[in-house]
Amino acid sequence: MTSYVLKSVSIVGGEPTDLLIADGVVAQIGQNLSGEQIVDGAGCIALPGLVDLHTHLREPGKEDAETVLSGSKAAAAGGFTSVHAMANTNPVADTAGVVEQVWRLGNEAGLVDVRPIGAVTKGLEGTTLAELGAMADSAAGVRVFSDDGKCVHDPIIMRRALEYVKAFDGVIAQHAQEPKLTDGAQMNEGIISGQLGLRGWPAVAEEAIIARDVLLASHVGARLHICHLSTAGSVEIIRWAKSRGINVTAEVTPHHLILTDELATSYNPVFKVNPPLRTQADVEAVREGLADGTIDIVATDHAPHPSQDKDCEWSAAAFGMTGLETALQVVHATMVKTGLITWAQVADRMSYAPAVIGRVATQGQAIAVGAPANITLFDPNAEVLIKAEHSVSASHNTPFAGYTLPGSVSATFFNGRPTVLDGKLV
Amino acid sequence: MKHLLSTADLSREEAILILDTANQLAQATGQGVGKLPPLRGRTVVNLFYEDSTRTRISFEAAAKRLSADVINFAAKGSSVSKGESLKDTALTLEAMGADAIVLRHGSSGAANTLAHSGWISGSVVNAGDGTHEHPTQALLDAYTLRRHLRSGQGDLAGATVTIVGDILHSRVARSNVHLLQTLGANVRLVAPPTLLPFGVDTWGAQISYNLDEALVGSDAVMMLRIQQERMNAAYFPTIHEYSQRYGLNQTRVNLMNEGAIVMHPGPMNRGVEITSEVADGPQSVIVEQVTNGVSVRMAVLYLMLGGNEARND
Amino acid sequence: MTHTQGRVVLDSADISRALTRLAHEIIERTQGAQNVTLMGIPTRGVALANRLAGRIGEIQGQPVPVGAIDVTMYRDDLRMRPARALLPTVIPEFGVEGRLVILVDDVLYSGRTIRAALDAISEHGRPEAVQLAVLVDRGHRELPIRADYVGKNLPTAKTETVQVQLAEHDDVDQIVIRQAS
Numbered sequence: 001m002t003s004y005v006l007k008s009v010s011i012v013g014g015e016p017t018d019l020l021i022a023d024g025v026v027a028q029i030g031q032n033l034s035g036e037q038i039v040d041g042a043g044c045i046a047l048p049g050l051v052d053l054h055t056h057l058r059e060p061g062k063e064d065a066e067t068v069l070s071g072s073k074a075a076a077a078g079g080f081t082s083v084h085a086m087a088n089t090n091p092v093a094d095t096a097g098v099v100e101q102v103w104r105l106g107n108e109a110g111l112v113d114v115r116p117i118g119a120v121t122k123g124l125e126g127t128t129l130a131e132l133g134a135m136a137d138s139a140a141g142v143r144v145f146s147d148d149g150k151c152v153h154d155p156i157i158m159r160r161a162l163e164y165v166k167a168f169d170g171v172i173a174q175h176a177q178e179p180k181l182t183d184g185a186q187m188n189e190g191i192i193s194g195q196l197g198l199r200g201w202p203a204v205a206e207e208a209i210i211a212r213d214v215l216l217a218s219h220v221g222a223r224l225h226i227c228h229l230s231t232a233g234s235v236e237i238i239r240w241a242k243s244r245g246i247n248v249t250a251e252v253t254p255h256h257l258i259l260t261d262e263l264a265t266s267y268n269p270v271f272k273v274n275p276p277l278r279t280q281a282d283v284e285a286v287r288e289g290l291a292d293g294t295i296d297i298v299a300t301d302h303a304p305h306p307s308q309d310k311d312c313e314w315s316a317a318a319f320g321m322t323g324l325e326t327a328l329q330v331v332h333a334t335m336v337k338t339g340l341i342t343w344a345q346v347a348d349r350m351s352y353a354p355a356v357i358g359r360v361a362t363q364g365q366a367i368a369v370g371a372p373a374n375i376t377l378f379d380p381n382a383e384v385l386i387k388a389e390h391s392v393s394a395s396h397n398t399p400f401a402g403y404t405l406p407g408s409v410s411a412t413f414f415n416g417r418p419t420v421l422d423g424k425l426v
Numbered sequence: 427m428k429h430l431l432s433t434a435d436l437s438r439e440e441a442i443l444i445l446d447t448a449n450q451l452a453q454a455t456g457q458g459v460g461k462l463p464p465l466r467g468r469t470v471v472n473l474f475y476e477d478s479t480r481t482r483i484s485f486e487a488a489a490k491r492l493s494a495d496v497i498n499f500a501a502k503g504s505s506v507s508k509g510e511s512l513k514d515t516a517l518t519l520e521a522m523g524a525d526a527i528v529l530r531h532g533s534s535g536a537a538n539t540l541a542h543s544g545w546i547s548g549s550v551v552n553a554g555d556g557t558h559e560h561p562t563q564a565l566l567d568a569y570t571l572r573r574h575l576r577s578g579q580g581d582l583a584g585a586t587v588t589i590v591g592d593i594l595h596s597r598v599a600r601s602n603v604h605l606l607q608t609l610g611a612n613v614r615l616v617a618p619p620t621l622l623p624f625g626v627d628t629w630g631a632q633i634s635y636n637l638d639e640a641l642v643g644s645d646a647v648m649m650l651r652i653q654q655e656r657m658n659a660a661y662f663p664t665i666h667e668y669s670q671r672y673g674l675n676q677t678r679v680n681l682m683n684e685g686a687i688v689m690h691p692g693p694m695n696r697g698v699e700i701t702s703e704v705a706d707g708p709q710s711v712i713v714e715q716v717t718n719g720v721s722v723r724m725a726v727l728y729l730m731l732g733g734n735e736a737r738n739d
Numbered sequence: 740m741t742h743t744q745g746r747v748v749l750d751s752a753d754i755s756r757a758l759t760r761l762a763h764e765i766i767e768r769t770q771g772a773q774n775v776t777l778m779g780i781p782t783r784g785v786a787l788a789n790r791l792a793g794r795i796g797e798i799q800g801q802p803v804p805v806g807a808i809d810v811t812m813y814r815d816d817l818r819m820r821p822a823r824a825l826l827p828t829v830i831p832e833f834g835v836e837g838r839l840v841i842l843v844d845d846v847l848y849s850g851r852t853i854r855a856a857l858d859a860i861s862e863h864g865r866p867e868a869v870q871l872a873v874l875v876d877r878g879h880r881e882l883p884i885r886a887d888y889v890g891k892n893l894p895t896a897k898t899e900t901v902q903v904q905l906a907e908h909d910d911v912d913q914i915v916i917r918q919a920s
Binding site for chain 1: 511512513531532533534535536538539542543555556557558559597600623624625626628629
Binding site: 443446447450451453454457458459460462463464728729730731732733734735 | 809811812813817818819820821822823824825826827828830858862863
């Protein structure tokens with residue numbers, strides 16, 4: 001394997017130093033190092049390879065939107081070295097067979113560590129548990145289970161699932177959305193939805209489920225993870241739960257750190273997402289929550305859709321935004337440049353902590369001699385005008401089209417091999 | 427005016443221009459003149475995804491009286507009902523040379539999507555999109571109000587207009603609230619709490635749950651149709667209770683100011699939101715609203731397509 | 740093109756004399772204005788038509804029906820500018836069917852406005868005949884149209900503008916010619 005020396009990089013915000021990658025690990029950290037290939041990292045921040053706990057790779061079943069390969073490319077371009085692939089594929093990933101298929105496709109692509117997520121219930125129908133143990137014992141080694149896309153709304157099913165996965169240190173990742181309060185909902189319920197005549201998705205539909213589930217998790221002594229938390233009220237409930245010692249973790253998406261429901265006024269379905277974009281007050285609350293650790297991680301909820309599912313009137317459009325390629329830029333803009341968190345905390349929120357929640361031993365390790373060389377180089381001084389047609393993902397439904405975002409990924413190393421160099425896929 | 431998507435886009439001057447133009451056109455047609463020439467050579471397409479014979483015929487009459495060519499594209503029983511997307515239908519109409527598309531669609535924002543998509547180069551008239559807006563209805567309502575309350579001139583400053591019914595799901599209500607306020611009127615909204623949208627208190631209108639109180643001091647009342655489906659979704663317990671609390675009868679009409687008028691966008695549920703006695707009574711202008719609809723739609727089409735602002739100019 | 744301040748070529752007294760002469764000419768050539776209906780072309784043609792009707796009515800001792808005919812929708816240059824605001828059309832007593840309609844306008848120039856007025860009038864009926872009375876004829880016809888009654892012939896260059904000001908609209912009666920600057 002070729003060795004690479006990254007010159008003058010700032011490791012999670014520290015003083016510039018050289019970093020030598022050889023034989024798949026970090027071989028040396030110091031000054032004036034040499035190696036077979038030189039990567040100029042002047043001005044760049046070196047982060048541990050990013051780990052996404054929430055991605056939709058769409059394969060099997062919706063390959064016109066994304067495949068494991070194209071999704072892996074998008075992930076690498078965004079500085080990720082591991083992604084967790086959600087189970088709402090077709091067929092649903094509710095058996096050892098399907099999760100092993102996804103795991104194998106990930107290995108063949110060889111660009112990021114693809115960790116399949118298993119469904120909580122068969123077919124995502126919410127009525128009977130899927131074969132959680134079989135999926136855990138499979139070659140895919142599933143530890144995260146989620147019906148994401150849908151809520152495990154039946155309290156007895158949720159209780160059983162929380163208890164059952166304790167046996168193999170699994171975690172249930174809940175998509176919090178009370179279905180009866182959100183029947184036909186199109187966007188956040190607020191002043192804007194009332195004016196636009198779009199059916200509202202009230203914050204209480206998310207908060208009520210989270211409140212119920214943290215109490216359930218506490219009662220049965222299980223760990224719980226909350227997907228894409230989006231409201232100020234949800235942040236407060238998690239904060240309360242943690243203060244009580246309840247073993248709950250939570251994630252926020254990059255788009256919920258910056259975009260609001262005002263964008264729906266254009267009726268452009270690129271802004272249609274579940275959970276919906278909320279108000280400015282919610283944006284500020286989730287930023288604070290991410291800063292003080294109430295929200296543990298950033299997870300993209302990368303949701304690619306083919307153009308016919310977004311090039312239409314709002315109510316006919318699919319929910320979801322892509323996000324792998326712009327995640328680090330958005331976190332930089334909303335959290336680092338604003339002084340809310342440091343680069344060291346970015347490393348925690350986007351690499352160490354997600355790997356711990358997902359129980360991925362080989363990822364999310366601090367950059368140190370001997371650690372696997374999963375490293376992301378980010379140039380914070382670049383400015384990139386985001387263009388939908390330039391997406392690496394097979395889909396182009398990015399809400400940031402036309403925005404200029406600060407910073408760009410200049411290199412990504414996966415187990416010592418570069419997947420991105422000079423800002424481009426290798 | 428390239429597109430008419432929402433009354434919120436109209437300034438006071440633009441709204442008055444449309445109403446004044448409707449005056450002139452009403453006079454012209456009233457004088458027994460046949461067709462008027464200004465839209466000769468223009469093609470207007472009625473693209474209706476929802477059944478609405480009355481609105482479609484109104485637009486058709488308006489376009490034809492101005493000598494435009496009219497094409498009716500009823501989405502039912504066409505390629506649309508087989509799942510053709512709005513985009514593909516729009517591209518087809520563009521290829522056929524539509525100068526204006528009058529769109530009625532079940533999705534809020536559909537007219538905005540059509541206008542801003544880049545699929546067509548012509549103009550879009552929103553004839554009702556989901557629960558969002560129905561601007562020509564509000565314009566004909568304002569025209570009717572102006573005729574009766576202000577001798578057909580100027581604006582509606584100082585007039586009090588009360589709108590009653592399912593505000594939450596009403597595109598007519600939304601369009602009227604914007605336009606009436608632009609024209610200086612004082613707007614009151616009356617409904618049970620379940621039928622008022624979140625944030626309605628930011629609309630600038632007076633909100634009331636009590637119809638009798640709201641009618642005192644009103645110069646006009648606009649009754650909205652209540653749909654059976656709303657009862658099944660627990661917005662109110664029974665049609666009977668709704669009618670008792672929010673239905674318009676002669677006793678309630680008598681609470682309004684002298685010379686007040688009764689309006690309804692149609693179609694009416696006689697005996698539910700309005701009694702037959704009131705609907706057919708001397709203060710009702712419900713039938714006149716339909717006539718005014720043609721004049722107002724002629725005015726909109728004339729201002730949109732009668733000059734040099736259409737696709738091929 | 741912009742124009743300079745301009746010079747007054749007819750003042751209030753000149754206009755009054757011209758209108759009086761026009762009234763007498765109309766009476767003479769229509770054998771007493773028995774079947775005449777005056778139709779002014781908005782905006783200032785209407786004010787002139789009303790004044791003429793007043794003078795004729797005084798002289799004859801009998802009122803002359805007077806109305807307005809808006810030509811906006813019949814113009815041949817509709818597609819050259821955004822849609823124009825419409826002006827009132829008022830058909831007076833007895834209508835136009837079988838009447839001797841005299842169109843009244845302030846300035847006769849290319850003749851296109853009058854061509855549009857003929858189309859507009861024909862929508863309301865078939866006059867026995869149509870004649871044209873104008874306060875000013877400034878030449879440069881682009882169609883075979885001529886006035887029957889002319890208040891003042893004013894040869895002009897195409898770079899000039901002729902503006903008729905009337906007290907009903909402009910506080911003063913005068914005719915002003917301006918040069919392009």
